[in-house]
Amino acid sequence: MRIAARTSSGEGGALADFPMLRNQLDAWRTRLAETGWTPWLILGLAVFLRFFLLGIKPPHFDEGINGWFVDQMMKNGFYKYDPTNYHGPLHFYVLLLSQTLFGRNVWALRLPVVLVSISCVWLTFKFEPFVGRAVSRMAALAMAVSPGFVFYGRYSIHEVWLVLFSMLFILGLLGLWKAGTPDYLWCAGMGLAGMILTKETYIIHVGCAALAVPVLVASNRLHRLPDAPPAKQTWDYVDLAFVISVGAAAIIFFYSGTFFHWSGVKGLYQFYQAWFATGHEGHGHEKEAYNLIWKDHSWINYYWIALIARYEWPVLGGLTLCLFCQRFKNISLRYLAIYGVGTL
Template sequence: MTRLAACWILVLALAGALRFHDLGQRPLHADEATGARITGRALEGQGYRFDPTHYHGPVLHRLGQLASLAAGHRRWADMEITPLRAVTAGAGLLTVALPLFGVRRYGQPAMLFAALLLATSPMLVYYSRMFIHETLLALFGLLVFAQLSLRRHLWLIGLWAGLMWATKETFVISLAAWAAAAFACWLLLGKNRPHPRELLRRHGRDAALGLAVFLLVSIGFYTDGFRHGRGAWDAVHTYFVYHPTEGHEKPFAWYLQLLGLSETRGGLWWWTGAPLLLAILTAVRSLSPRSPNPATVRFLAIATLLHLLAYSVISYKTPWLMVLPLAHILLLAGLSVAFFPKRPALRVAAGLGLAGVIAWQLVQTVRSSFQFPTEARNRFAYVPTSPDIAGLTPWLEQLDAAQPDLPLQPILVVGSDYWPLPWYLRRYEQVGFYPEPPAEIDRMPLVFATGDLTEQLIATHVPVPRGLRDGLPITVWVRSDFWDASVQKSHD
């Protein structure tokens, strides 16, 4: 027992180190910056109003608000990224701990291996270190499965499902996949399947209580504590009016390629398909009459397949949408331990193979999250923010110090698609955002432009090209008096 406890502690310590180490290192992603801005408004007492046309649910922002308050931040200008990312890093760590709830039912080896896979998965680690919704969605989704594994207090499934809906509208994909998988497993029981009336007698009370909790939790979040009743309608209305950002359309097989096929980028070889192969092996072996836990394996296998199918049909695709489906895959892969061969030599070989899977995941995790977190050769760095943007704040401070008698404000941002720039300008009070250049732009001390403003500013400003996001540069136009003063000061 002591050895097993030590193993679990080591796995959780590894998961925590991978998720929390140097959490503020990576430049802020555009999606993180928009989420931080919504959190900042709530932090300043502006409340929360769910936008059904574009943004996701409120749970991430509310937890981010609590984390910021705990760190002593009260305003948008004071916020830092580490407390915000600690929310999702913590959710990722809790996800790794969830296989503990399945130990009695599925055994220590299977659950320990599943936890190791979750702990070292390069995709799960990378997105746990970002302030985005998907890691929370995966946590609440696996809590549903953990509750089913415990077979007690099943009404709590309503709580986890309610938190899923309040996190992101895509929870309906999981709900539909799980419902269809449960129905398929019920059919596969054949003559042994219980009658619906028997199921209702056993679980009707839990189902009714769970539904009430589900509605209370989800509506409570969307209405900002029942203060804005329209939020309940908007939570449903979003499925009809949501407008995804253009430019993320991918072919049907894109997710399968991401999860199962190898790829070489900039001399680095990436392959995360080993857990998928183990999951497929587990699903196939569940067809055997002697298979342990066949109902669980079949449920997970069917649910995983339906998740992948649903997300693949949708043309809008980003890699972080696979966080919850991948967690399903890793659980299935963990259950493959139950099919270890009995012959000692083969067991040793199989154990070494599984150790190799963990080691290779660790190599890719270190590469993606620590060595090359924002580079194009990183398979998981999707539209990353340029490292150049991280040096923006000290550079602006130098410009400001070069002309102490003149304010560096107002600052103008002209054009569109400028996120995460507002985060890096959050400490300046006079920042304006314009789709087109306004009048008297030539008098502004500083202008950030995503388009060409040469005609308007070349006579009065000096252009300084900087990186913003992968494939998207930005030009900073510095008024000549500030530029000349900063050059002179650097020579003194």
């Protein structure tokens, strides 16, 4: 007696034999996407990956230098800003506070950046009104488990601060466009001030954010979006004055060495000369092309592209999708795609 071969479908597969199990899995998937616990699970994963065996790696050279600057602050009573150091003063003052509270150890040295890295994952969820729940949660999950971001999130260095403040700045810009409330004005203003206090390369992010606007306008003319018009702004000049005043006060306070080194304020523009010289001549920060993927000296082996292709597949997927930003129906996603490619 011949028994007919069992057929299967791409939609059902093995679960077609167990409809109750399939329905239960679908229900769990829907509930997980809709539940308020999903962000907490992602945050918990980010916390675990950043705190687990935090002190197991010996301090890196950059961490030692940053610790040395904190020692000098203990002797002098303030941070003497040097525009040729290419790093703002905020990180050093936070390290000083951390070591004062928790002692002179590796944990105290790395704890501030760990908390900032976790805050970046949390801040990603705040983009949900502009990019949607699924996109914001996928981005937060990718950031939580990213090998590169986990590494730098356990490493006492300035760059994670720049990520946090640039995210806050962009969140403010999107919020002003879509909602126009004073809260988003504060996000943009404090994000900009924080970037200035963190690292001189803030000018790259601000420039890319500005250049992305005319590109977005041209993109919208080619393929108009229904949500393109900006929202009515509900903040006034008093709100703007408060934001500017608070941001300027913070910048002056830290760059002036808490008012003990006023010449440090001049570094806000003096760093350009030193920075342009470094950008032209290199000074040891060049990134070579490595034979990591395919053929010697291929453009795909450019340092960052090669590392992304090897270890950061969510980033690679996101960058690939950016090439198709013209098909995005969401203006915020389209702007972020243009801005993201520009900063890379």
